[in-house]
Amino acid sequence: MSLISSDVVPSQIAQLPWRVLLLVIAIGLFGLVVLYSAASGHIDPWASSQGKRFVVFLAMAIILSRIPESFWALSALPMYAVTLLMLIVVELLGAVAGGSQRWLDLGFIRLQPSELMKPVIVLAMARFYEMLPAGEIRRFGAVWPGIVLVGLPAALVMLQPDLGTALMITAGGITVMFLAGIPLRLFIGGALGLAVSVPIVVNYVLHDYQRNRVLVFLDPESDPLGTGYHISQSKIAIGSGGWFGKGFLQGTQSHLDYLPEGHTDFALATMMEEWGLMGGIFLIVAFGLLIKWGIGVSVRATSRFARLTAAALSATIFYYVAINMAMVMGLAPVVGVPLPLISFGGTAQMTFMICLGILMSIDRQNRRVTRW
Template sequence: MTRGSSANLGFVPEPLAQLPWKVILLVLAIGCFDLLVLYSAAGGHIRPWALSQGVRFFVLLGGAMALSRVRESTWSSISLPVYGVIILMLLGVEILGKVAGGGQRWLELGIIRLQPSELMKPFIVLACARFYEMLPPAEIRKFGAIWPPLVLIGIPAALVMLQPDLGTALMITAGGVTVMFLAGIPLRLFIGGGLAGAILAPIAFNFVLHDYQRNRILIFMDPESDPLGTGYHISQSKIAIGSGGIFGKGFLNGTQSHLDYLPEGHTDFALATMMEEWGLVGGVLLVIAWFTIIWWAVNVALKSEGRFARLTAAGLATTLFFYVSINMAMVMGMAPVVGVPLPLISFGGSSQLTVLLCIGILMSLDRQNRQQTRW
């Protein structure tokens, strides 16, 4: 069967033919479009952002394609050990971490600066999926199916909150809780948890969040209360998006980013930089591209036979969805500014690594699904 399949593919090696090339081409298109956005954000120069982002992107995309050869059993066996290593790295951030942008979130590792909290986003999904893979199905509605994942989620979320990084802590929590929900934990427990969260929210708002985090939430509810202070980012973002109109001002013709009115126009607010020049049409095409990738990830979950593969694929699809939806809502003023980057568009090596790691794991699960279907 294998020889026959190879013969039909002609000169294309079977490992390459097994890759989901439609998804890879979409990822490649988004990554190359990102280089145009960063080139423009720098005023028509490849430095300091486009060149380094492009080199990392092509290296990491090659790494994601290589990860497609990893078996599901390997991901399952390494999930908890890697989770433990990332916990140690998060502890290392508290002791030796690099302070930048008002937060202590990075580890200096020679030639690279790594944000361990980004790596926890996919591996909290793998760790929780591994726990439910080991759990007997008859135990799913008992208390023993609930508290271990809550501990797995709570430890990294608490460490990330100390950095402080509310957005990443929320994404780690959301990824883990999604796996718990999909594993079959009774719905009434999530409803109860939501009610408890609503009751505790005022306490957290007053005693847990930092001043700047509280201000961001207040600004979200009343954006015009401080347009030149805390609300400056979102006000300028809305101006940039609105001025782009339907078709945009044209490549290299953005004013908000080029005249430095838009803060963080190459990172968290890269979408605003892009939509000022490419307009609503560019934003819609980007949304279509990302949700096509997410829909492919959902289908990988639906076609997976093993419990670990199903939960992992669904959890990673949800993680990608949170990345895209939270950033877009944040940039358009529909959610508080929480510092979640737009995947493969915002400048940053750690988020690039995380997103392409998610896609590499999904490709490996997709490859195994297609092999099982063929046999």
């Protein structure tokens, strides 16, 4: 329901879900405050560029909200094919930075196709299971195409290498399969198979730095000045913040450069050192309300495609938040998943806004049908 009356402003603006938009703006502004502090009280180099991107991507989300739900259904599989092709091109011609080959350099922008695949895999899987006859959902013919749809992009992303993004793509696709009604015994069998294959994956599939991160997660004190340095300093920053934090611009771990990546993957630790547990609770509640709204959009949806898409996109936002927070607090291995709107960087912010725009598009369609 809108907070603005259509008698005062144009109906296109009044019909926007302003409660959700104001919530997103509040999270985004808080993220700018965190980045301002991470730069020791300077708007450059992080807060200014993050703020500009936030405005652009929020406008993009609002534009996406005007696109009919039918467009997403019809274009889901073509978008998947194009994005998969871009991932293949990345392997052949992609730009290399920081030891990873993840970007397409288009001159005016460096595009990371793996980030686009996070919402696209949800759309493609939802479209596939919408077209599948209800009687086929519990047969093997409903399982192997989904595994292929998820496995191809996940494998290409692992080659970049980017474990965190590959996990996010896999989680989004598996979420759609679960919600579509694939038998639970298959998920249990898959989980058991994964558990058995973990030693093989750790020893023969993961890169050395990825393997070290897993080993440090299992034994954080094994290398406190090497591979475990990030997580050790993150825990110190979070713990020293206490209930209410040290105060704005008073953090020491980030300002004295003890905390690596304090403006990107570990921005949450930077925030909690200065804002304490209360700052963390604010973010958990804010993202929780946003995810709750997304689930509500799924419940109110009138088509199978819309229900699956809205629920899985909400789950994608949840995975972003849950994995990053668990990683920063030492409850999960460091896999390079940022916290949307808080961590510096445009890729996660773009993906988050695409998810938000599609959710608002489905919500808009639901409200139109309800009125009629």
